[in-house]
Amino acid sequence: MVILTTRIYFSAPRITNVQQHTIQEMLSRWALGTLHSYKPTEHGVMKQTLFIHTSTGDYVFKGNPLYPGQWKEEQFMIQQLKIHTKAPVPVPYIIDSAEDLFGYSYVIMPLLPGVHYHDLDKLALSEEEDQVILSKLAAALLELHTWRTKEAGEYDPETEDLRPFHQGLYSFSKEQILYWLEDAKKYSPIEDADMDWVHEKISAAEPSFCDIEMYSFVMGDYKSENILIQQNAGEWEVSGIIDFTTAYFGDPLADVVKFTNQLLWKGQQKRAGFFLSSYLQNAGLPSSPNDISSRLSIHFLYSLVLKWGEIHATGQYDNKNPMTFREFASHHLDIVTSIY
Incomplete structure (x- = not known):
């Protein structure tokens, strides 16, 4: 079945199985330092996201995709926007398709500065x-x-x-x-x-x-x-x-x-x-x-x-x-x- 990226989603599976040791395992996998703290984002899309603060910087974790191909789509758009525009987008956008840590695939990207x-x-x-x-x-x-x-x-x-x-x-x-x-x-x-x-x-x-x-x-x-x-x-x-x-x-x-x-x-x-x-x-x-x-x-x-x-x-x-x-x-x- 072809998934249309312009569809509207009103609900989605939330992130689960998030524990301090699994987050640290993820950080170690990508050489992102030692975990200091983490918390759900205030405006997270469909409750998919966490703020993660580490010894190497601040990141956004997004897990449990809304639809097959969500991560690839967002990565494609972000990478191409970085090439074609001067828009401030979160790069690198790292995809981990393995489900061994959380039971689902996830992405991690830099936390951009600023307020809404x-x-x-x-x-x-x-x-x-x-x-x-x-x-x-x-x-x-x-x-x-x-x-x-x-x-x-x-x-x-x-x-x-x-x-x-x-x-x-x-x-x-x-x-x-x-x-x-x-x-x-x-x-x-x-x-x-x-x-x-x-x-x-x-x-x-x-x-x-x-x-x-x-x-x-x-x-x-x-x-x-x-x-x-x-x-x-x-x-x-x-x-x-x-x-x-x-x-x-x-x-x-x-x-x-x-x-x-x-x-x-x-x-x-x-x-x-x-x-x-x-x-x-x-x-x-x-x-x-x-x-x-x-x-x-x-x-x-x-x-x-x-x-x-x-x-x-x-x-x-x-x-x-x-x-x-x-x-x-x-x-x-x-x-x-x-x-x-």
Whole structure:
């Protein structure tokens, strides 16, 4: 069975059998020194990760893969990003396929320095400082997008290379939206009028996807939890970008969605607008403003389909202010359009 790296995983097996002596055995295997301490990471992906502090440095351990080929995929992306971009990624990314220590394969990589953007709320930064950081976050994303290919596609762990999307990026994007919209019906009301509205939005955007000549690396998960920031000689910089398990090649505009939404869901429209505008103003995309707006609407629509299903499945839906899906999505899309 072929594993699609762009699938979404809501749960996974957690790391088990982690004991001090097994961690030390692992460190000795890779000549990484003597164990000082270890602890689960606060924002670990699917509870797969640990921080490990040793006599030779600080590391991140990730174990019990979500799917076959996860480690190879992430290693491929990190190694290629190191070659093609200046992005601060964790290298070396060491894979141990042997299961003798923990009962599953694992990887270990350097712990990159810095804090997450949401941690900066504790520092009471000035608006000017905050905007400097947001512009750095936009620039770091643009740097990721300098790795380009002629075809849209994703990593195939069976061939250990990129596999083009069979019917192109537009069809792939359409299928993703419709698949998760159908899935959302299990938890929430999706009316025929909602389906018609979504189909109309998707169809209207098709010409804008035909305008793309080169496809960029798309991280697929560019959000606060996966970005590290630090001050270096008094200047803010992005010091680390982590987690490449949902990466693919497509429209770079898709990558602005998660971080922009994180700010919007918190009611931080001004920050969201500054980040998004900073990205768009420096992207140099060879597309018309209308095409850019059209593709953005599709990428945000995809995120809203997922959000709609999530808030209903987890009991977060506000029954006091009922809305149809199209009302919910239209409202958010209008906000997005107003901030750039």
